[in-house]
Amino acid sequence: MNADPNVDSVDENSAAEEGESPTPESAGESSDVLSVEELVATLEAVTAERDQHLADLQRVGADFANFRKQTEKRNAEFAAHAGSRVAEALLPVLDACDAAAQQGVEGVEPIASQLHGILQSSGLELIVDEAEPFDPNRHEAAMTEPGDEGQEVAVVAQVLRTGYAWNGRVLRAAMVKVKG
Numbered sequence: 001m002n003a004d005p006n007v008d009s010v011d012e013n014s015a016a017e018e019g020e021s022p023t024p025e026s027a028g029e030s031s032d033v034l035s036v037e038e039l040v041a042t043l044e045a046v047t048a049e050r051d052q053h054l055a056d057l058q059r060v061g062a063d064f065a066n067f068r069k070q071t072e073k074r075n076a077e078f079a080a081h082a083g084s085r086v087a088e089a090l091l092p093v094l095d096a097c098d099a100a101a102q103q104g105v106e107g108v109e110p111i112a113s114q115l116h117g118i119l120q121s122s123g124l125e126l127i128v129d130e131a132e133p134f135d136p137n138r139h140e141a142a143m144t145e146p147g148d149e150g151q152e153v154a155v156v157a158q159v160l161r162t163g164y165a166w167n168g169r170v171l172r173a174a175m176v177k178v179k180g
Contacts, residue, residue: 080123080166080167083122083123083166083167084123084166084167084169084171087119087122087123087124087164087166087171088166088171088172090115090119091164091171091172093115094112094115094116094119094162094164095161095162097111097112097115098112098162100112123166123167124164124165124166125164125165125166125167125168126162126163126164127139127162127163127164127165127170127173127174128159128162128163128174129156129159129174129176130156130157130158130159131155131156131157132155132156133153133154133155133156134153134154134155134156134176134178134180137170137173138163138165138170138173138174139156139163139173139174139175139176139178140163140173140174140175140176141176141177141178142160142175142176142177143160143177143178144177144178144179144180145157145177145178145179146179146180147179147180148179148180151179151180152180153180154178154179154180155178155179155180156174156176156177156178156179157176157177157178157179158176158177159174159175159176160175160176160177161174161175162174163175
């Protein structure tokens with residue numbers, strides 16, 4: 001045996017070059033190489049995982065967009081409802097202004113018209129449907145009188161108290177006298 005360590009390593013290298021059995025170091029390198037089938041299977045697994053993550057991301061994005069739309073809708077409804085509550089609280093003031101104007105009190109009409117104008121520009125609608133067909137959703141029948149011959153539909157003959165709606169939603173039905 002040689003006592004020189006360099007001689008042994010030269011012998012191992014020359015044995016590998018001559019086609020003899022590989023050393024343990026070179027045998028470990030060949031076991032790390034994957035076959036084509038294994039590489040395709042790994043690629044398919046990674047692709048499936050990527051597709052699943054993409055689908056999850058798209059689903060979360062759609063859920064968030066829906067949540068945002070619902071929140072915006074809810075906020076708009078809340079704001080509209082708050083506005084209708086303010087308008088509903090002002091109805092007695094409008095009634096008092098109308099009553100004072102009917103009694104001939106001076107100086108009330110400009111204030112009442114300005115208040116009506118501001119509220120109407122914000123969404124308040126007056127329900128004064130004289131000579132229109134009676135609608136129980138918009139009118140409250142306080143009095144009735146017989147109709148003309150051949151009249152099949154009840155008609156609003158006179159508005160006794162103005163009704164109000166806020167953006168299409170009736171706040172207070174108009175009190176009316178119905179003919180027919």
